[in-house]
Structures are given as structure tokens and as C-alpha cells.
Amino acid sequence: EADIYQTPRYLVIGTGKKITLECSQTMGHDKMYWYQQDPGMELHLIHYSYGVNSTEKGDLSSESTVSRIRTEHFPLTLESARPSHTSQYLCASSVLTGSTEAFFGQGTRLTVV
Amino acid sequence: AQSVTQLDSQVPVFEEAPVELRCNYSSSVSVYLFWYVQYPNQGLQLLLKYLSGSTLVKGINGFEAEFNKSQTSFHLRKPSVHISDTAEYFCAVSDRGSARQLTFGSGTQLTVLP
Numbered sequence: 682e683a684d685i686y687q688t689p690r691y692l693v694i695g696t697g698k699k700i701t702l703e704c705s706q707t708m709g710h711d712k713m714y715w716y717q718q719d720p721g722m723e724l725h726l727i728h729y730s731y732g733v734n735s736t737e738k739g740d741l742s743s744e745s746t747v748s749r750i751r752t753e754h755f756p757l758t759l760e761s762a763r764p765s766h767t768s769q770y771l772c773a774s775s776v777l778t779g780s781t782e783a784f785f786g787q788g789t790r791l792t793v794v
Numbered sequence: 795a796q797s798v799t800q801l802d803s804q805v806p807v808f809e810e811a812p813v814e815l816r817c818n819y820s821s822s823v824s825v826y827l828f829w830y831v832q833y834p835n836q837g838l839q840l841l842l843k844y845l846s847g848s849t850l851v852k853g854i855n856g857f858e859a860e861f862n863k864s865q866t867s868f869h870l871r872k873p874s875v876h877i878s879d880t881a882e883y884f885c886a887v888s889d890r891g892s893a894r895q896l897t898f899g900s901g902t903q904l905t906v907l908p
Contacts, residue, residue: 687837712895714895716898721882721901721903722900722901723884723898723899723900723901724838724884724898726895726896729895739895771837771838773837773838782826782828782840782843783838783895783896784840785830785837785838785839786837787835787836787837788835788836788837790835
């Protein structure tokens with residue numbers, strides 16, 4: 682079944698640690714996105730990609746980085762986690778053109794202590 | 795640039811009552827419109843979308859929305875809500891004919907009371 686997967690679902694980590702949030706999709710979509718969402722708040726786009734070797738920064742500035750070496754995989758990395766990075770991170774994918782309907786993963790809730 | 799305004803941050807309603815969640819957008823070009831639902835600790839699930847054609851769009855779980863170009867609105871409605879409809883609802887817009895990403899509203903928390 683075509684889907685989009687995020688791991689881990691929940692992560693509690695200490696300040697200064699390096700973390701990578703994983704996102705994979707099996708739908709063959711070219712576009713992938715990372716959104717940041719604080720509890721009860723709107724979604725803010727932090728990164729997106731049009732395809733392999735393409736990465737762009739979104740509307741909200743973020744200290745995280747992303748890579749797109751394979752079409753199906755779009756990991757997000759924080760080199761040194763801080764409490765201000767505590768949030769929910771949502772990954773999504775869509776076709777490149779047309780309706781741009783996005784399909785979302787279940788999210789990773791990150792807590793930095 | 796495009797933007798989305800969801801006029802109500804919280805909407806409490808009794809079970810079996812009708813509900814309307816309001817959404818207005820602004821854009822300099824024609825748009826596609828979407829409503830997503832988010833249950834606690836989950837990702838977003840598409841409820842319905844307007845691409846073209848009939849301005850009344852029917853979605854999953856008995857929801858529908860009407861596109862009003864003159865008022866730049868895309869309000870979500872359900873004639874009779876259930877407890878299970880309690881969730882956060884997001885309106886989103888994207889430009890037609892481009893590869894731009896979705897722009898989301900700030901969300902409306904719908905709470906259905908017994």
C-alpha cells in the first residue's frame with residue numbers, strides 16, 4: 682500500500698545532540714515537504730524538495746537541514762538540538778504539478794530537554 | 795503571495811447539531827482549495843478539495859464545502875456532527891498551474907459536546 686512514513690513518532694533528547702528525523706514515501710512523488718507545527722498552532726513550511734538533489738528553504742527559517750539523495754527519502758537533521766526545537770515535525774509529499782494535494786505522515790513529536 | 799484566514803480558532807458544538815467552519819483566502823491567481831483534518835497526535839488527512847467545476851464539493855465523513863469566488867471563501871459544513879468529529883481542521887490553498895506548496899490557515903479546533 683502506498684504511504685508516507687515518519688520515524689520516530691516520539692523523540693526525547695538532550696540539548697546538543699545531533700538528530701535525524703526520517704521520512705519515506707512509497708507513492709513515487711517528486712515533491713516532498715517538512716512542516717513544523719507547535720501545539721494547537723498552524724503549520725509552517727520549513728523545507729521542500731522538487732526531486733533528487735533539490736532542496737529549498739520554506740517560509741519559516743529553521744536551523745535544520747535536509748537532503749534528497751533518493752526520490753522516496755527526505756530526512757531532516759538538527760546538528761545540535763536545543764529546547765527551542767521542541768515541536769511536531771510533519772513530512773508530506775505530492776506530485777510535481779497539478780492539484781498539489783499533499784499526503785502527510787503521522788508526524789514526529791520532538792522534545793529537547 | 796497567498797494567504798489563508800480561518801476566522802474561528804475554536805468551535806464548540808453539540809452532537810447532532812450542524813456546523814460551519816469558515817475559511818477565507820487571498821491570492822493574485824486562481825487557486826486550488828483544500829480542507830484537512832488532524833486528530834490528536836496524528837498527521838493531516840485530506841477531507842475534500844476543490845480543483846474546478848462544481849463549487850459544492852463533497853468529502854469524506856459527511857463533510858462538504860462551497861467555493862465562493864466573489865467572496866474568496868471556502869467554508870466547511872456538516873449537517874449533523876458526531877463526537878468522533880472532534881479534531882483540528884485546516885484550510886489550505888495552492889496556486890494553479892505552478893509547483894508551489896500548500897499554504898495553511900491557523901486551524902479551527904472543533905469540539906463536539908455530548
